[in-house]
Amino acid sequence: MDNSWIKAKVAIVTGGASGIGQAIAMEAARMGAISVIADIDEEKGLQTAASIKEDGGKAHYIRTDVTSTESALTLRAKAKELGPIQFLANSAGLQTYGTVDSTSEESWNKTLDVNLKSMFLVSKQILPEIRSNGGGGIVHISSIQGMRCQKNVLAYATAKGAVIAMTRSMGLDHAAEGIFVNCICPGSIDTPLLRYGAGQHGPVEEVLKEWGNHHPIGRIGTATEIAKTTLFLWSPNSNFIVGQSIVADGGLGSIIL
Ligand SMILES: NC(=O)c1ccc[n+]([C@@H]2O[C@H](COP(=O)([O-])OP(=O)(O)OC[C@H]3O[C@@H](n4cnc5c(N)ncnc54)[C@H](O)[C@@H]3O)[C@@H](O)[C@H]2O)c1
Secondary structure (H helix, E strand, O other): OOOOOOOOOEEEEEOOOOHHHHHHHHHHHHOOOEEEEEEOOHHHHHHHHHHHHHOOOEEEEEEOOOOOHHHHHHHHHHHHOOOOEEEEEEOOOOOOOEOOOOOOHHHHHHHHHHHHHHHHHHHHHHHHHHHHOOOEEEEEEOOHHHOOOOOOEHHHHHHHHHHHHHHHHHHHHHHHHOEEEEEEEEOOEOOHHHHHHHHOOOOHHHHHHHHHHHOOOOOOEOHHHHHHHHHHHHOHHHOOOOOOEEEEOOOHHHOOO
């Protein structure tokens, strides 16, 4: 694909220090973007930026707590100095477990703050920059668990379902401005977050293999696969897709048994 639409544009990726966000930051830089890794994990954020630069790409780490307006303001101010901001991927997230009985109010608040409110706070700062630069794309990373879910994930599934509704709303509000907002609902993707979850159920490699077998495709997904879907949704090739939730789950969400 021609890369003139993204070359030398700033692409901000929250959660860009690990997993899906890291893969998006790498793929964006490979396409010629200036990738901004907005993550709370400074060590991994700096490492990711360094590794992108070693591969010949452009990348900067900006320490960001996506649950804080002050931090989102700093992200905006620092990122706009790097070039025209036109792309945003909201990938920062965390997995929590619990039912209505076992989820504490503190865990509920944290899960919704990091997985949902963060996308509002960061979009609130970054969308006006995208608008003033003539438009672009925003991709939120939801989850197949926003549509169907396993047991014991009350707060996480609630947040991910709300991201789908938020995406629809933002998509409608900003399409005419040339700002295309969509979300991706991944199935199981091999990242540190998934490995943490697998570890709760048994030996990690065995659990990942078993989960892979639950996906009709016969395996779990890779972060690069979600990154490539993100780049497609940012690109002009998808400009008639507005406010949608793209399921990238190897068929997991479509089976009955
Ligand atoms: N891995 C999967 O199977 C899977 C499936 C569906 C959806 N998702 C979603 O994809 C997104 C990325 O998940 P992942 O698997 O890459 O996880 P990950 O744990 O590998 O990466 C998440 C990143 O978010 C960052 N982060 C957490 N809290 C933050 C905060 N307050 N401020 C800034 N950064 C913060 C972490 O430091 C980390 O770098 C999440 O929203 C997750 O819910 C993942």
